[in-house]
Amino acid sequence: MATASMKRSVKQLHFGGPDEKAAAAAEIKRIARGDLRTRKSLAELGVIPTLVSMILDSPTVSPGRKIAIEALLELANGTFTNKALMVESGLIAKLPNIFNTLDSSTQEQLANLLLSISSLANTQHSIQPHEILPFLIKILNDRDTDDEIKVKFLAALQNLSIKIETTKLIVSSGLVHALLSFSVNKRTSKEALATLSNLVLTSVGKKAIENDSMVPEIFMEIMAWEGMPQSQELVAYILMVIAHQSAKLRKKMIVLGIVPLLLEVALLGSPLAQKRSLKMLQWFKDERQAKLGAHSGPQSEVFGISNALRLKGESSEECERDVRKMVKQSLDQNLKLIIRRGDLSDGCSMIKSLVFNSSSKSLPYC
Structure with a gap:
């Protein structure tokens, strides 16, 4: 049930000026930390589309934008419905237009939000892969992008790659070779290998991995690593699948x-x-x-x-x-x-x- 202070913050978010909106977003962020019921109540009061607008439409240098991202991260916690509302509000479709205009810390926060939203791929809610995949691929192929951001994007790609239609798009984009390169980087290895382990379960993904010039040498190199048990387990699994009938x-x-x-x-x-x-x-x-x-x-x-x-x-x-x-x-x-x-x-x-x-x-x- 919405409290008086919650309603006041929501009203300020909807009708206030830039500074008032930023203050209201900070208060909503604080309130959303309470419990799942509170987060759902805030969504029912319509805060998500307004917060998304603050991210997409704010000036390049705007404290309200970062606070809005942080508020959405709290609202996304534990509820697929709220994440779906963020997608419906145009966040995913318009995200590529603003990402490169943000500072690195805001980019990382937005990458965290995208990772959270990508978990929708395993639910009845849908994320259109053609809207987000080109953006993910562009960021992953950008040498200037920080590794920490790439780790988040690779984890999001892992979530998305459980769908067959997404797998086909990933393979057709030529990203398999890049994923193999990421897998030999110890900072990005686990997420890249987890994505490859999803791709290898489809015939098109298995063929692309098996036929890459880096295979199987790169997988054998990873198997020899010390202190990276998850990467070792994933690469052993991939080798089992591609070698099974070859x-x-x-x-x-x-x-x-x-x-x-x-x-x-x-x-x-x-x-x-x-x-x-x-x-x-x-x-x-x-x-x-x-x-x-x-x-x-x-x-x-x-x-x-x-x-x-x-x-x-x-x-x-x-x-x-x-x-x-x-x-x-x-x-x-x-x-x-x-x-x-x-x-x-x-x-x-x-x-x-x-x-x-x-x-x-x-x-x-x-």
Whole structure:
């Protein structure tokens, strides 16, 4: 229920001069912090279109503009209805016209607001991708844009990319290559990889990622990172999807040294990264021993380690002996790596847990 002070601030926002509007926006920002019911009541009193107008129509240098953005951020908290009202008021459609006229701190606040609104993509409310995507792409491709703003825009792009129609627009815009470049930057990696993990679930996105000249080398580079578990998990997921039915890509990954890298992640990575690495190791196991079922991995032209070794003209027994030798060397190297990185007892416990508590199916190389 609207209080007297709330009604007074709303009236001042609607009918006051520039300074009065700025003061009213500051008061509405304060009131909106209260609870969800208050935020909905303020929206019912019509403050959102007026605040959007303050952002879009204010002079370049205007304290009221930044306060209006902050008020909308509070009003957007926890309510899709209020976010939808912001879209209906023209904020998204007209945002590209004013963004570059703002100072960096105001741009960052507006990026936060856009990120909040982008969560509408996963609801019954709609955001027209053709209205916002060209703007996002332009900002992401601008070398002068601060990384913090790009992180917010990448996170917004991740939200938008869950829709198939948006995925097609992203791929057709040529943004996949840029996303791959962002993924190798540790400041923007997580958001870029999260977007790529959405794109890879569609046939057009998967094809664009798989055919990029940076793949799979860039993903293998990220898998070798330390202290970035989420990026490691996401890149392992993407590799699983693109390699699942591509014998050519799996062969290339083997040549580039994916097996020792997967072994390292299986020993040192997060639980989820370990699980995904072990799954891929199962795929690369000798196809005669792997006995892949209908749903356990790639079905066409499995290119295992033994296949790669046989290209050198080795017999089956020699091949198996070389496989065991290579895996033993990799495990020895990783054990030394664990000892160097941390406490020996912790490392040994991890090895024992992986080796002795895992079935032969979940740990293909043992």
